[in-house]
Amino acid sequence: MVLRERISEHTYVFRSNMYAKVNAGLITTPEGCILIDTLPYPEETEEIVHFVRRRLRSNVKYIILTHSHADHVYGAYLFPEADVIGHLYSRKLLLTQTRPALTKARQTNPALADVRLRLPAILMEKEAAVRLGGATLIMRHAPGHAPDVISVYYREEKVLFASDAMMSIPYFVYGDINDLRRTLRELMEASPLEDLVQGHGDVLLRGEVKTVIETHLAYLDKLEAHVDDVIARRLGKEALLSLDVGECGISHIALEGLAPRLHRENLIALYTRKIKRLKQSQTKQKQAA
Template sequence: MTTTLTGQSTRLAVGVTRVTAPNPSPMTGPGTNSYVVGTGPFAIIDPGVDDAAHLAALRAAAPGEIAAILITHAHPDHTGGVATLKAATGAPVLAHSAQLAGVRDEALVVDRTLTHGDTLALGEVTLEALHTPGHTADHLCFYARESRWLFAGDTVMADVTVVILPPDGSMTDYLNSLAQLAGMAIDTIAPGHGHLLDDPAATFAHITQHRLDREAQVRDVLDPTTPRSAAAIATVLYPDLDPRLQRMAAAQVQAHLIRLVELGEAAQAEDGWRRLTR
C-alpha cells in the first residue's frame, strides 16, 4: 500500500505519477488524487483543485507534451483546476457527454467527449475509457491496458465510502458498473481518493456485498403501512453519524430506496416510502 501525501509527487509505476490535491475533508479523505499517466506524451487525470502549487507539481511530473486533460466526472473537487491547467498547457479537456443535474462544476468546458471503449496512446501506455455510471451519470474510469491499472475516479475509493446521490447517482447503475469492472483483468486500482488497492477482486466483492447489505437494512426499516422518509431511515441506520454528513446519508438512503422501487420491493408516496409485501 502506497500512502497518499498531500502535495507530494509520487511515482507509482512506469508511466504513473500521483499528486494529491490539498483538499482533505470527511468526503474526500486525504484529498483528490490527480494522476499523470504516460511516457510521452502524457495525460493528466482529474487536475483537482485550482491550487498553484498542486498544478505546478502536475506539470513538473510530465516532462514533455501534455496531450490531454481527462475528467472522470464533473464534480468540482476533481475539475477545479481544469481551466488554469488548460490555459498553461493548451491541452484539450476530455470527458463523457452526460450532463449532471445536481452537484457539478458549472464552469467546466469540455473540448471533446469520450465514449465507452475510446483509447488514448500515451507512449508505452494505452488508456481505455470505461463508462461507469453510478456515482454520477457521466463517470468514466480509465484502464491502462499494458499494466492493467484502473484509474477509478470515484467508482472506488480507499477508506471512504462512495456516495451515490440522486438524481445523478444511481445505485442500480453503480452495482452494474462494479460487476463490469469485476469481470475485467485488473491488477491495481488507483482511486480518486486514498491509497492504491492491490486486490481488485476482493475490493469489488466487498463493496458490492456492503451495498447489498445496506439495501437489505433499508428494506427492513421500511414499514408496509406507515411511510418513512429517507432522513428518518438514515437516522436509524447511522445513529452516530457526524452531523455534517446527515444530509448526505439521507440522500444515500434515497438512492437505495429508488433501487428498491425499481426492484418492485418499495413504493414512494408524497409522505415517504413504504415496503411492498408479496
C-alpha cells in the first residue's frame, strides 16, 4: 500500500512502500490534476490512478517528470490522457539511458513487463510555469543529483517539490557536487514556503527546511575535504572508504538503510572524478613543458 498524505488543501503526496520511499505529488484543481512524478512500480502508481478517477472523479491533465530516473518515471504510461512535461536533457536521457535500462530490467522483473516510457513533449530549460484551474506551478532547473532535475513550486499553497535535489542523503553520482551545492542554496531561498516535498523520504515542514539543507551542505563539504585529503596524502581505497556516513551528520538508517551504500558511491564518484582531472592537468603540463 502506498502512503497517501494530504499536505495542503489541494496537494497530496504518495510515497512508495516498495522502493526507497519515492514521492509523487498530486495537485488537484477543478479543471483536472497535475501529477509530479510517478512511483517505481506500476501497482503503486495504479493506486494514484484509482484515487484520481474513483475518489476525486477527475483526471490528470499534466505529468511533470522531475528527471529521467526509473523510480520517478515508470508510471507515466498509466495516464495516457496527460501531457508530459520535462527538461530538455530528460528527454535525451530517457532515450539513451532509461530506455535501455528498462529493457534490461524487464527481463528479470516481471512486475515491469507492461511499463512503457513516456517522453516529455513539453520541454523546458531554465524556468517555466504551468497554470491550470487556479494553480500556478513554477518549474526551475535544479541540477546536481542529475543534470536534468527540475524543482516545482506550487505558488498558491507554498509547497516546494524539490525532487532528488533533496533526499535523506545528498546523492550526486549521476550529477555534480558543485551543481548540487548551488541548487541546495537556491532551494533554501524559496519563499514563502509551507512544505518541502523531497524526492525520497518524509515531507519537511517550513521550520525544518533550513536546518536540513545546512546538514546536507555540511555533508558535502566534509565528504569533499576527506576526498581531497586522501588524494593529497596519496592514500588508497581503504582510507577513502573509512569516512563513515554517520560522522558526516547523516543517519545510517536514512532511506531504509540505503544511506551507507549511497555514501560510498558518492565517495568513489568524487575521488574518481578528481583523480581524472588531476591526470588530465598533469598531461597538459607535460605537453606544455
